[in-house]
Amino acid sequence: MKRALKAAAAVLVLVTAATAQQQPERRAQAPDTGGRSATYNPLKTFAPYNMPQQPNAYRGGDGSPGPLYWQNSADYEMHASIDPATKTLTNTETITYTNNSPAALNSLWLQVEQNTYRTDARSRAFSGGSRQRAENLNTEGTVFESLDLVSNTKGARPVKAEYVISDTRARIALPTPLPHGASIKILIKYHYTVTGPWGGRTSVGDVKDGPIYDIAQWYPRMAVYDDLRGWDTQPFLGNEFYTEFGNYDLFITVPAGYMVAGTGALVNGAEVLTKTQQDRLKQAAASDRTVFIRTLDEVHDPASRPKQDGVLTWHYHMDHTRDAVFSASPSFIWDAAKMNLPGGKTALAESFYPAEAAGDEGWGRCTEYLKDAVEHFSQDWYPYPYPAGINVAGFSSGMEYPGLVFDGIKTKTKDLFVVTAHEIGHTWFPMTVQSNERRDAWMDEGFNTFIDIYESDQFKNGVWGPKRDGEYAPGGGYPADEIARVIADPEAPPILMRADAIREKYRHPITYFKSAEGLYILREEILGHERFDRAFRKYIRDWAFKHPTPSDFFREMESEGGEDLSYFWRGWYENNWTLDMAAKDVKYNDPADPSKGAHVTIEQNGQLVLPAWVQVKFEDGTDLKIKLPAETWMQKAIYNMPLPTTKKIAEVVIDPDHRIPDGNRANNTAKP
Structure with missing residues (x-):
């Protein structure tokens, strides 16, 4: 040896x-020097990358669900009512929960998010009151009047459940374990006081024609039991969802003068609408132009309701969804239009809004915006899966749920288009591709912001300008330059930080904008449209109505995109590294003869590496662009880059179009 x-x-x-x-x-x-510089070490950037979760029989090495992938399901039947005199919501709820896991379950966990309004809620100490107003707080939270269980044994009767409430969670102790393949019914009767304007999610506020109730995150719902952690029981601190898919039936009883917008399809229109409104709804379902179901003038006309006194019960139904919400008000104007989906299918775009929001400058065009966004997202990424898409102008503004979103009453023109496209875009992330928002909010907010970029380009041929002009960046200008400023902040967290741990200062810059910019760079600079689109569409298709993790996404994009992206996942997602490329020493190979070509020295001074364009500008006004791949920096920090030119050079510029977040553009230009 x-x-x-x-x-x-x-x-x-x-x-x-x-x-x-x-x-x-x-x-x-x-x-x-081993390829290092004072600020860049290639062995650090290009080291093998270990994904947060390892592949197994449940989650494959190519990022797709494995052959033994499973998830549990929960179906809901709700009989809810609102008492406007006391602002009390009462609900009788039946959950049918099915255990598809290989394990027998000894307990069941519920999310009880209405307890966030209790004075002793963890969210109060966590948020410092930033997301809650004093008038929204009460000491009651959700009051359980009864909680019973019914086994799937034939002829079984309800038995009183033993349960413990812990902040915004409740654990039910099962009398006998729930085996694989078995179902159990959970019967809950409860009530709570609907909070004031922007109560976190559920809210009530007044407009001139009456109150608007936006009822969301309003019922005890099953926590997720998955192959990663068993029961995922993070408390509700402000970040949003992780729920099971199932079928929903909502029966909503309100005063007869109220209109109700609910998740899914209206089942009993003949009972809660006038004959005229039923006919208009049928017309809208076949019309590419917006049709009024209830006009502004009709809001004050008693004949616009089937009866004047007493109550009416609205029935909405939707299959294979992760949540259901509704909004109720006597003030609603209602319009709708047909949405054209792939394969000749259609769905209904609908808008509900009060008089204060009416007009073409305001919500009179909201259905048009909704229709355009859904049609483009369906063509580009994955078909819209629900029978209707609804936007409601109320007090829980800027919130998304399956098939129904809430936006602001005062929002108008371009701002209304942008927020409508963004909120309904959440249909794809995370309503269809349901990542865990409480852990990885970037996988819904950032992915959704990314698809918004292209919708902004497409609507009326970019009439309001593409988002590359700074629409989604904090301070305008080039988004890449905005992200460069964010990642230069030493206190800025990495994208892969737990969502609740990201401070409000960084929530939008990191969770929304850096995440979106990462996908934009991956599509435009690293993979290109053809490879990215095929991989991204496969990711959506593979994980539709399932629960992907960051590792599943990373693997899917690498496997189907045909690229080892270890350097990108490490630099952009796992770390908050900065990028700084410098150009200097432009020299002709023969100082006496520019026709023999030239070279320029490019230095890598940041730990983040990305492909970059280098532009050579000639004295005659022409130019040449050369793309440097990320692999340029796999072994070195300095590259003596040849320039295949025969003309005199005016200057050489790195990233002339600001496509990547170079943090120091003062050193991006060099002259002979």
């Missing part, structure tokens, strides 16, 4: 010496 090592060492010495004799000038110009 020693003899072999000595022989190998001798060969290495000879090869090294020969190399030194052949390239004395290169060694003199760039002494071997």
